[in-house]
Amino acid sequence: xxxxxxxxxxxxxxxxxxxxxxxxxxxxxxxxxxxxxxxxxxxxxxxxxxxxxxxxxxxxxxxxxxxxxxxxxxxxxxxxxxxxxxxxxxxxxxxxxxxxxxxxxxxxxxxxxxxxxxxxxxxxxxxxxxxxxxxxxxxxxxxxxxxxxxxxxxxxxxxxxxxxxxxxxxxxxxxxxxxxxxxxxxxxxxxxxxxxxxxxxxxxxxxxxxxxxxxxxxxxxxxxxxxxxxxxxxxxxxxxxxxxxxxxxxxxxxxxxxxxxxxxxxxxxxxxxxxxxxxxx
Amino acid sequence: xxxxxxxxxxxxxxxxxxxxxxxxxxxxxxxxxxxxxxxxxxxxxxxxxxxxxxxxxxxxxxxxxxxxxxxxxxxxxxxxxxxxxxxxxxxxxxxxxxxxxxxxxxxxxxxxxxxxxxxxxxxxxxxxxxxxxxxxxxxxxxxxxxxxxxxxxxxxxxxxxxxxxxxxxxxxxxxxxxxxxxxxxxxxxxxxxxxxxxxxxxxxxxxxxxxxxxxxxxxxxxxxxxxxxxxxxxxxxxxxxxxxxxxxxxxxxxxxxxxxxxxxxxxxxxxxxxxxxxxxx
Numbered sequence: 001x002x003x004x005x006x007x008x009x010x011x012x013x014x015x016x017x018x019x020x021x022x023x024x025x026x027x028x029x030x031x032x033x034x035x036x037x038x039x040x041x042x043x044x045x046x047x048x049x050x051x052x053x054x055x056x057x058x059x060x061x062x063x064x065x066x067x068x069x070x071x072x073x074x075x076x077x078x079x080x081x082x083x084x085x086x087x088x089x090x091x092x093x094x095x096x097x098x099x100x101x102x103x104x105x106x107x108x109x110x111x112x113x114x115x116x117x118x119x120x121x122x123x124x125x126x127x128x129x130x131x132x133x134x135x136x137x138x139x140x141x142x143x144x145x146x147x148x149x150x151x152x153x154x155x156x157x158x159x160x161x162x163x164x165x166x167x168x169x170x171x172x173x174x175x176x177x178x179x180x181x182x183x184x185x186x187x188x189x190x191x192x193x194x195x196x197x198x199x200x201x202x203x204x205x206x207x208x209x210x211x212x213x214x215x216x217x218x219x220x221x222x223x224x225x226x227x228x229x230x231x232x233x234x235x236x237x238x239x240x241x242x243x244x245x246x247x248x249x250x251x252x253x254x255x256x257x258x259x260x261x262x263x264x265x266x267x268x269x270x271x272x273x274x275x276x277x278x279x280x281x
Numbered sequence: 282x283x284x285x286x287x288x289x290x291x292x293x294x295x296x297x298x299x300x301x302x303x304x305x306x307x308x309x310x311x312x313x314x315x316x317x318x319x320x321x322x323x324x325x326x327x328x329x330x331x332x333x334x335x336x337x338x339x340x341x342x343x344x345x346x347x348x349x350x351x352x353x354x355x356x357x358x359x360x361x362x363x364x365x366x367x368x369x370x371x372x373x374x375x376x377x378x379x380x381x382x383x384x385x386x387x388x389x390x391x392x393x394x395x396x397x398x399x400x401x402x403x404x405x406x407x408x409x410x411x412x413x414x415x416x417x418x419x420x421x422x423x424x425x426x427x428x429x430x431x432x433x434x435x436x437x438x439x440x441x442x443x444x445x446x447x448x449x450x451x452x453x454x455x456x457x458x459x460x461x462x463x464x465x466x467x468x469x470x471x472x473x474x475x476x477x478x479x480x481x482x483x484x485x486x487x488x489x490x491x492x493x494x495x496x497x498x499x500x501x502x503x504x505x506x507x508x509x510x511x512x513x514x515x516x517x518x519x520x521x522x523x524x525x526x527x528x529x530x531x532x533x534x535x536x537x538x539x540x541x542x543x544x545x546x547x548x549x550x551x552x553x554x555x556x557x558x559x560x561x562x
Binding site for chain 1: 523
């Protein structure tokens with residue numbers, strides 16, 4: 001099992017805090033430095049044992065790290081990775097936890113100093129709950145982490161990033177950054193819009209008559225707009241494509257309801273059930 | 282606490298089976314007769330202790346009942362209630378568990394023999410899991426049951442139906458049948474279509490990259506088409522109205538993504554979050 005002398009986590013919320021807890025619980029890092037903009041958040045992370053020390057200044061915080069995980073909102077990740085790369089030693093492994101990958105990987109690779117080791121990653125372990133108070137040492141257990149190496153990624157760095165996430169008990173798969181963004185538009189980003197829309201069209205006076213179905217469907221709408229806005233903007237072209245497919249299916253539902261067409265409605269219900277049943281709980 | 286000599290349950294699936302288990306666990310009925318079309322299903326209900334005896338013939342099954350709960354698909358409920366009403370004694374209380382109410386209540390009241398006691402109801406306790414094997418004695422605990430009395434309902438019958446559901450630990454509220462259907466179109470029926478559509482547009486090859494959000498959102502798509510089809514057909518005008526509101530919000534998302542408009546996207550995300558946060562888990 002890969003061990004680290006000093007792991008640095010930039011952005012200690014749900015994901016960053018869980019990485020810290022997971023590293024510490026398994027004894028995988030001697031020190032875990034949490035880096036954030038607000039002392040209050042860092043104090044919380046320290047109190048929860050997610051990090052062993054904290055820093056507001058990014059360069060100072062990461063200087064001695066041999067592992068750096070950037071867990072900030074997606075529009076800040078590339079900048080943070082490059083800032084890190086300018087101060088860490090060549091042996092340090094750099095990765096991130098962003099929900100979009102193509103633009104981050106492209107921006108980082110455009111100016112990453114030669115010899116620095118970066119491999120993009122995305123743990124599919126988010127939640128509508130944000131903040132280090134929801135962090136869990138087992139957040140990644142059994143969850144998928146997508147690595148998005150590029151043509152420039154060194155095989156040994158891909159292996160190191162794979163081992164890192166495996167050491168947190170995640171299952172690691174790999175795909176090009178643009179394929180990742182294309183798929184996640186359908187499996188994560190469009191569903192977020194849909195959940196928001198269903199929540200929003202439900203009048204307050206009718207909320208009492210929501211049951212498990214509505215609550216499950218809309219749960220992700222509670223996600224933090226500050227995190228979701230940059231995701232939507234970054235991946236908007238893929239999301240627009242997914243949305244077009246969604247609109248087409250909803251239009252079929254509309255036409256079938258308009259015509260009171262039982263055969264077509266049954267077909268649509270059955271196709272939805274078959275797709276969903278293929279996944280299980 | 283109201284007690285029953287003989288409760289009859291027509292349609293012993295998730296809801297009917299749970300009513301049986303709940304009555305028996307609390308000692309609220311001396312006998313619980315399960316009535317269904319297939320002996321195999323009834324044998325399962327008997328084996329699970331959801332009913333104490335079983336009948337294929339509806340008239341024979343309900344003849345001695347002082348409580349009859351009709352838990353069949355919504356397009357069959359009115360017919361079953363009227364069939365029951367033709368054989369039970371005047372003191373028997375009749376209710377149902379249908380997810381739509383206006384047409385059921387109207388059809389029943391149009392020809393209900395004078396002196397028979399029917400009050401429509403809808404326990405908001407469904408699930409994507411169907412079948413008596415998922416029935417639970419505590420399915421209704423803390424859940425909402427909507428009673429839909431009409432101008433013809435006798436106050437004492439409304440009270441009896443209220444007490445019945447309260448005895449299963451549900452919280453009972455009351456509203457006119459058409460109001461119920463209008464609200465449920467938004468809080469339950471439209472979400473079902475949306476879940477089916479999101480499930481359906483996700484290619485099989487991308488299912489590996491679904492996480493908690495997608496799974497929660499699409500869970501209800503696993504519901505049984507045989508149960509959902511009659512609901513959609515019965516309430517289609519209300520659902521079309523809800524769908525129009527949903528389409529309008531999705532069109533706002535589309536326009537904001539098209540223009541890469543952060544202010545509008547933030548507003549839509551924030552409104553969705555506020556609505557969802559108002560409900561809690």
